[in-house]
Amino acid sequence: MHKKQQNKLIRNPDRRQFLQTSGALGFAAAAGALPQIVYAQGKKILKVRAYADMRSLDPALSQGITDEEIHSCIYSKLIQYKPGREWGWQLDAAESIEQLDDTHIKFKLKQGIMFTNGYGEMTAEDVKYSFERILDEKVESTNKPDWGSLKEVVIDGKYEGTIVFDEPYPPAWNIALPYIVGNIVCKKAWEEAGGRIDTTTPCGSGPYMHKEWQPKQKTILARNPDWHGGTAAFDEIQILPIDDENTAQIAFESGDIDYTRVSLSAVVNLKASPPENSTVEDYPSLYYVWVGMNVENEVTSNQNLRKAIQHCIDVPSILQASYFGAAGAATGIIAPGLIGHREKSMVPPTADITKAKEYLAAAGMDSASVTLDVLNKAANVTTAQVIQAICAQAGINVDVNLHESGAFWSLGDKSAGERYKDVQLILNRFSMAPDPSYATAWFVTDQRGIWNWEWYSDAEFDKLEAAAKANSDQAARHQMYQKMQDMMEESGAYRFITHEATPVIYRNTIKPAFRPDGLPLLRNFSAA
Amino acid sequence: MLFYLIKRLALGVVIVMLAVTLLFCMIHLVPGDPARILLGPRATPELIASMSARMGLDQPLPIQILLFFGNLFRGDLGMDVITNRPVADMVFGQLPYTLWLIFTAIGFAMVIGIPLGCYSALHRNTLIDRVTGVLSVACITVPAFVVALYSLLIFAVTLNWFPAVGAGEQGDFWDQARHIVLPALAIGLSWIGYLARLVRASMLEVMGENHIRTARAYGLPERVVVFRYALKLAVLPTVTVIGVGMGFLLSAALFTEIVFARPGIGKLIFDSITTRNYPVVMGSVLVSTVLFVISTTLSDLVNAWLDPRIRSSL
Numbered sequence: 128m129h130k131k132q133q134n135k136l137i138r139n140p141d142r143r144q145f146l147q148t149s150g151a152l153g154f155a156a157a158a159g160a161l162p163q164i165v166y167a168q169g170k171k172i173l174k175v176r177a178y179a180d181m182r183s184l185d186p187a188l189s190q191g192i193t194d195e196e197i198h199s200c201i202y203s204k205l206i207q208y209k210p211g212r213e214w215g216w217q218l219d220a221a222e223s224i225e226q227l228d229d230t231h232i233k234f235k236l237k238q239g240i241m242f243t244n245g246y247g248e249m250t251a252e253d254v255k256y257s258f259e260r261i262l263d264e265k266v267e268s269t270n271k272p273d274w275g276s277l278k279e280v281v282i283d284g285k286y287e288g289t290i291v292f293d294e295p296y297p298p299a300w301n302i303a304l305p306y307i308v309g310n311i312v313c314k315k316a317w318e319e320a321g322g323r324i325d326t327t328t329p330c331g332s333g334p335y336m337h338k339e340w341q342p343k344q345k346t347i348l349a350r351n352p353d354w355h356g357g358t359a360a361f362d363e364i365q366i367l368p369i370d371d372e373n374t375a376q377i378a379f380e381s382g383d384i385d386y387t388r389v390s391l392s393a394v395v396n397l398k399a400s401p402p403e404n405s406t407v408e409d410y411p412s413l414y415y416v417w418v419g420m421n422v423e424n425e426v427t428s429n430q431n432l433r434k435a436i437q438h439c440i441d442v443p444s445i446l447q448a449s450y451f452g453a454a455g456a457a458t459g460i461i462a463p464g465l466i467g468h469r470e471k472s473m474v475p476p477t478a479d480i481t482k483a484k485e486y487l488a489a490a491g492m493d494s495a496s497v498t499l500d501v502l503n504k505a506a507n508v509t510t511a512q513v514i515q516a517i518c519a520q521a522g523i524n525v526d527v528n529l530h531e532s533g534a535f536w537s538l539g540d541k542s543a544g545e546r547y548k549d550v551q552l553i554l555n556r557f558s559m560a561p562d563p564s565y566a567t568a569w570f571v572t573d574q575r576g577i578w579n580w581e582w583y584s585d586a587e588f589d590k591l592e593a594a595a596k597a598n599s600d601q602a603a604r605h606q607m608y609q610k611m612q613d614m615m616e617e618s619g620a621y622r623f624i625t626h627e628a629t630p631v632i633y634r635n636t637i638k639p640a641f642r643p644d645g646l647p648l649l650r651n652f653s654a655a
Numbered sequence: 656m657l658f659y660l661i662k663r664l665a666l667g668v669v670i671v672m673l674a675v676t677l678l679f680c681m682i683h684l685v686p687g688d689p690a691r692i693l694l695g696p697r698a699t700p701e702l703i704a705s706m707s708a709r710m711g712l713d714q715p716l717p718i719q720i721l722l723f724f725g726n727l728f729r730g731d732l733g734m735d736v737i738t739n740r741p742v743a744d745m746v747f748g749q750l751p752y753t754l755w756l757i758f759t760a761i762g763f764a765m766v767i768g769i770p771l772g773c774y775s776a777l778h779r780n781t782l783i784d785r786v787t788g789v790l791s792v793a794c795i796t797v798p799a800f801v802v803a804l805y806s807l808l809i810f811a812v813t814l815n816w817f818p819a820v821g822a823g824e825q826g827d828f829w830d831q832a833r834h835i836v837l838p839a840l841a842i843g844l845s846w847i848g849y850l851a852r853l854v855r856a857s858m859l860e861v862m863g864e865n866h867i868r869t870a871r872a873y874g875l876p877e878r879v880v881v882f883r884y885a886l887k888l889a890v891l892p893t894v895t896v897i898g899v900g901m902g903f904l905l906s907a908a909l910f911t912e913i914v915f916a917r918p919g920i921g922k923l924i925f926d927s928i929t930t931r932n933y934p935v936v937m938g939s940v941l942v943s944t945v946l947f948v949i950s951t952t953l954s955d956l957v958n959a960w961l962d963p964r965i966r967s968s969l
Binding site for chain 1: 685686687688691692694695696697698699701702705737738739740745748749807808811812815818819820821822825913914915916917918919922923926929931
């Protein structure tokens with residue numbers, strides 16, 4: 128009797144509590160959903176994912192793609208990348224622009240381009256200030272190399288000017304004018320702000336204005352009603368920083384975002400059965416992945432051993448295992464579509480164990496043992512395991528060393544101790560901008576122990592690298608960059624793996640715009 | 656009691672100082688030049704040197720530690736070298752998101768776990784008790800990342816009940832409430848099981864004690880016996896566990912903030928470590944350590960407040 132009473136006393140309040148709590152939660156969920164729908168219907172909002180949070184609104188201090196995605200929306204450039212599958216540019220703030228000779232580019236601004244917040248009309252003075260400040264030591268811009276041999280901008284009139292280089296600099300058209308350092312800021316506003324800005328901007332002139340930055344949560348851009356290019360497609364663009372690609376994919380599938388890059392592992396399934404009302408596309412990426420071999424190391428200084436390893440590495444197996452068949456084999460460090468890209472590598476992608484054994488014999492060895500340093504990421508670890516397995520068939524034992532990012536990125540750094548001497552094989556991955564000079568720059572003699580971890584050095588390569596950068600004859604450049612990659616491969620110090628790929632997914636309610644490497648050009652996104 | 660509080664606070668200060676010193680040493684043990692990693696491959700040696708100076712890394716380690724504590728006593732946590740914002744602003748801007756997540760998760764666990772444990776104890780060896788036992792152990796053993804991913808797939812993607820990422824619109828309570836449900840579930844689920852088992856065991860022990868028997872003998876209503884006398888003592892270990900568990904909750908919040916792309920101090924620390932933004936790492940870890948010390952001190956004080964035996968021993 129006593130026990131029953133006790134049970135009743137406890138059970139009843141629990142049930143009531145449960146019902147009250149569930150009711151409250153249900154009401155909360157329903158009430159919470161309502162304002163969001165109304166809000167979304169009231170405004171045309173584009174929600175996209177960025178892989179990192181915004182760092183700076185100053186083009187001089189921009190730290191890469193995420194910042195540039197925002198800058199390209201809020202600032203104007205003389206020219207912008209043209210959306211599509213082939214590299215090219217289109218006019219933006221410039222009414223006309225032309226290469227006068229090897230070292231001079233003449234431009235004329237469109238009239239009536241207004242800076243926001245009452246900062247007046249854009250003039251050639253603003254262009255001069257924007258470009259030259261990147262070179263200013265006081266500004267401490269890490270993007271200075273993008274301007275190459277820029278000397279000055281000469282003002283020829285209120286809207287006209289000439290960009291002058293000390294020596295020919297063809298990459299200006301690919302990685303300077305339409306990219307980070309090509310953003311035009313307002314001289315008056317920047318000078319009032321002390322010469323540099325951080326996470327707020329006094330004014331812009333692009334299709335969108337910077338409205339708000341919620342750190343680690345989102346960057347909100349609002350339509351600029353005074354944009355010289357007409358009416359921007361969306362009332363607002365919300366850029367959400369989501370590090371993890373799988374989370375981004377879930378966010379897309381749950382309707383939280385309208386566009387995202389997805390992981391290579393998900394591409395096959397997504398293409399087979401894409402989420403309702405969405406499209407999956409993939410673009411070739413500019414990244415390059417390769418296995419480097421340290422020519423100064425006691426073991427790997429043997430060129431025949433390096434060549435044996437080159438022939439052992441089976442690229443198709445790596446592409447299948449690590450990149451799920453969604454990426455193609457690389458023929459060098461320069462991606463397809465760019466000047467200098469090679470159609471074929473000298474060492475075929477498929478492994479040739481017989482040839483590898485011949486090179487091993489030529490090296491005076493029956494077997495060998497080497498180390499392979501790898502950044503601890505899933506694709507890299509799988510790649511290392513594939514290399515390990517295939518090299519074993521030729522009698523080459525590969526010990527894989529996994530490193531976290533801090534340790535990995537200082538492995539070949541001669542200023543970080545003696546560790547660089549122990550590097551034998553290294554699986555590496557660099558990003559690049561759409562000009563071949565951006566890729567070859569890291570493999571010259573001066574870069575040994577900085578980013579040239581293979582310690583590859585060839586005077587002819589260095590000479591070609593300097594000459595190709597300054598050659599305005601595109602056909603000649605093409606051949607020079609191809610030759611450079613041949614030389615790299617012939618040294619045995621490089622086995623090129625892949626340029627990866629950029630798979631993207633977007634909702635059919637929007638019409639996205641991408642660079643040929645799959646990076647979004649948000650200012651060109653529109654409603655379908 | 657006051658003496659005890661002063662003693663705990665002094666100990667807390669020592670713990671924080673030790674933690675920060677340890678962190679400084681760890682930063683110096685990590686290979687690679689932080690300024691170089693932060694600035695990327697195209698930075699010139701002059702820029703790297705300038706950045707090192709701004710991060711204070713050009714000074715010997717003991718000087719760096721002294722400077723940090725010197726600034727700290729002036730209320731200055733330093734400047735973020737990337738965005739040029741005060742670290743304190745960044746940390747205290749992110750902290751409310753993490754606290755909101757932790758307190759929701761633990762509140763959620765307490766609201767479900769404690770009554771469940773209590774109910775199980777009062778219905779010992781019944782079918783419901785056994786089912787509750789199995790469910791509690793299941794909740795404890797399922798890793799938080801599994802809960803996070805499956806809750807996302809079920810509730811965000813399939814049912815579309817809750818959003819998958821973010822923390823909701825600022826100033827919109829209901830939107831923020833909808834955004835907190837899944838992350839709080841991911842962190843809180845294992846705590847539901849844990850608290851249910853803890854309260855059940857504790858309750859069973861307390862219900863057999865003399866003062867409970869005496870209360871019943873005096874004819875007090877069972878509701879009074881259970882809620883006023885038994886449960887009050889049975890939740891004591893829970894308070895201690897939650898206080899000490901604050902550290903675990905902070906690390907769980909880090910993981911959850913990444914999976915759900917939520918702002919918060921965990922994500923701030925993670926991003927700062929990956930970019931080698933050490934002033935922000937130092938400031939964030941310092942605040943997290945202080946938070947941990949405060950929560951354990953508070954749990955001790957609450958224990959003392961609930962149990963006169965502990966109070967008298969202080």
